Amino acid sequence: MNWLIEFFGTAANWSGPSGIPARLLEHVEFSAVALLLSMIIAIPLGLFIGHTGRGGVVVVVAANAARALPTLGLVVLIVLLVGVGSTWPVLAPLIALAVPPILVNTYEGIRGVERDLRDAAYGMGLRGGQVLLKVLVPVALPLILLGLRIAAIQVVATATVAAYVGLGGLGRYIIDGLATKDFPSTLGGAVLVVALALLVQLGFAVLQRAVVSPGVSRRVKSR
Structure with a gap:
């Protein structure tokens, strides 16, 4: 507790490019861009294979296999291939992490x-x-949103790897804190990541209440 008080009570941690607001914004930007690109890839593909039944098994098996890919290993590999001059070493692994739950849940929801x-x-x-847009998607929306929620939480939690390649985000507090034995910073960064993940969870709960028809919600609960 004293470490948290020290971290959050230090005025220098709330200002400048290394302050909590700036690092939080960087973390949210990485996560939002990765989630948006994942949605662009996974949702149309999931809708197509769910509606037509073409290639469903192959795509779902491949998506589930992608979940076993080591995120940090992908970061290192992409850094070796493209260098550290862009955000792709972080975005590519996050997209690989987020696509499977979105794709599988969209496919299963429609099917x-x-x-x-x-x-x-x-x-x-x-x-x-x-039929797809007016009937299938509204009924499948709870499962689609579940996939998005799972992907968003995983991305927020994993975006800390940005610090490994010299980029920003909340991971800087954790990685730099461990390197310098600044344990208040390490603990504070971890708490911020957890708090952001919980906020994402709450946001999706509110979104589901707002966009899912009450009739569909009752139907899902009665299963």
Whole structure:
């Protein structure tokens, strides 16, 4: 507790390019860009294979296999390939980490919609894309959001690896603190990462309440 008081109570930790607000903003930027790029890759692919059933097993197996990739190992590999002059050594591993849960949950959410609902939509005259967007996506939205929430929390927690390649973010407090035996800084950085992850969790809970139809929510709970 004394270490936390020392870290958060030091005025110098709240100002300048190495201050908590600046490091927090850097961490959020890394995480947001990685999550956005992951969504651009995974959601359309998940919707396509879930709706058409083409290549579903292969894509899901590959996505699950990607979860076993060592994030820090990818960081080191990409640094060796492209150097440290860009954010790609951090973004690429974070994207590799975030794509699988988004892709798998999107695919499973669309595939899991009851056949009766699909048939009823086609019977009403809807076609292909209309069935997907107006029927399947709204019903699958809770599972899609779950995938996004899992990916976002993993990305926020793992973005600390940016410090390994000299970039910013909250990981600087943890990595630099361990290197210099500045344990208040290490503990403070860890607490900030945990707090940010909890805030992301809360944000997705609020988002789900706002965008998911109450009827769909009751249907999911009754399963």
